[in-house]
Amino acid sequence: TTNFYSDYRFQAGKLKGLRLGAGVQYRSRIQIGNRANDTIVNPANPLTAIDDPAVDGNTPVYMAAYYLVTGTAGYEFTLRQRLRLALKLNIENLLDEDCVIYYGTSLRPRGGDVRNPSRVTGGGVHYFITPRTFSFSATISY
DSSP: OEEEEEEEEOOSSTTTTEEEEEEEEEEOOEEEEEOTTOEEEETTEEEEEEEOTTOOTTSEEEEOOEEEEEEEEEEEEESSSSOEEEEEEEEESTTOOOOEEEOSEEEEEGGGOTTSOOEEEEEOSEEEOOOOEEEEEEEEEO
């Protein structure tokens, strides 16, 4: 996992007090299992399956890489002598990435054909990335 975030606060002019920022979280592909249990159709009896000799416990199954982008904006100003108001907007998953995150595997029918007795390992246990999310906050300090 790699994270990069940067922001900039305007110090002078009409935009003084405005802060803009952006960040990226990158997650490379990761191994989530192996293909030790894959099977193929038995050539001697097409109604049964046998071990797939092309793969084994050393053949990895990977989850694809993905990245998420965050955007931020804020504005801080003085209301009275020592009373300050800070407004902050945070947008997570700015590009609305909708990939599935796998952290386990399961066996599936080859080609999606449930009549086929052979099975292949693929992503199984999973969750979905949280869709684009907005949060807004206001803080008063004195």
